């Protein structure tokens with residue numbers, strides 16, 4: 001289990017309202033006690049924070065908001081001592097517009113070496129005042145920004161995040177060196193941001209209406225999932241393999257099919273990639289089963305282990321996606337038992353173990369996600385899943401930071417019932433369920449590597465066996481279903497021998 005730490009919202013050591021690395025370090029015992037094997041840290045590098053740190057201006061340092069390199073080293077040492085590996089976030093598709101390379105590009109003429117590290121092009125139309133092609137930013141608006149001398153540069157995300165040109169050997173060499181920098185400091189692996197986006201069709205053609213209909217990562221799309229990205233991952237794999245111990249990658253790969261995903265996981269490329277099928281699936285047995293089967297089916301031939309994700313810092317928290325309120329909580333509890341019974345790696349996004357829901361009513365003035373601004377509020381953005389964690393006490397900031405300092409986003413008052421402190425003392429809490437499930441998962445041989453076998457079950461019910469004596473049943477239907485066997489763990493009370501709706505159980509059979 002890999003625990004995702006969204007650094008700015010996890011724990012604030014100095015009271016400035018923003019989480020930091022010393023804060024993470026102080027909470028490592030909590031993460032270890034939860035049953036994690038590793039942590040993934042979202043970007044903590046120097047950054048203007050135009051996209052919450054996914055706009056990096058220096059790839060080899062720590063932003064003063066988040067601490068120092070010495071804090072990082074201390075965090076790694078403590079994590080390793082606690083048996084936790086550390087995965088850092090690598091942002092190779094784009095830099096910050098404040099990165100020295102981009103500043104140099106702006107100060108240099110068209111055709112210069114400085115501009116060749118990015119994708120500068122002439123515009124269209126008689127005076128070049130139209131963008132070079134019709135590509136759109138993921139965050140809304142055109143994917144091109146014009147500079148004073150009339151050229152345009154590509155930004156698939158915010159204009160403060162210019163895309164690098166991965167055909168440039170200088171760019172490739174720089175990232176080799178960045179990888180080595182963090183591997184030398186003890187990082188156990190990298191989460192690769194926008195791993196499907198680095199290579200672009202060199203002709204930069206317009207996206208045809210067919211591709212638009214096929215969605216953001218349709219096969220043959222000119223800037224997603226180009227074949228050339230695979231060269232980059234083979235190169236990185238050789239670097240990681242040259243280090244002692246086990247160093248691993250997890251790619252953020254948004255593609256349409258699991259066959260496309262599997263190509264990133266060939267034996268000489270990445271070991272793992274996020275598989276977002278489950279995260280995109282509604283609370284529906286057939287959809288969940290399809291997502292699970294598709295992932296396992298596509299990854300088995302390349303020998304890669306699946307990964308399962310229900311929530312992260314980019315999507316609405318799953319308690320809310322599954323309907324919110326009591327139903328959302330019950331379903332999220334059942335989903336946790338389902339995911340922790342599946343073969344492969346499970347990612348837990350900070351706060352899901354407390355049952356946090358999406359915060360929907362943040363004041364617009366406090367929203368920081370560039371999506372909100374770039375779509376003039378039409379898209380509310382991702383701030384609602386990034387609200388700081390409630391640790392303890394009865395009033396904000398709930399122990400997030402020292403004193404009563406305001407966290408960067410306000411926490412709902414009712415989170416007093418969802419603090420880690422309160423849940424740790426309640427055997428029926430989401431936290432207690434996560435701890436129990438992860439402890440069993442760790443000690444049960446049936447829940448290690450391997451595969452699963454589906455058993456016949458009534459409509460709306462998922463039943464799978466991991467070994468002759470371990471079965472997981474998830475009831476996504478509206479009716480109770482009979483179960484048999486010794487109940488090892490369940491996501492809710494089981495009266496008699498019937499599993500209620502929105503409930504899962506682990507059975508010794």
Ligand code: NOJ
Nearest residue numbers: 051054157193194313314
């Ligand atoms: C994916 C990251 O998870 C997201 O938070 C970020 O905005 C984009 N990549 C751009 O870097």
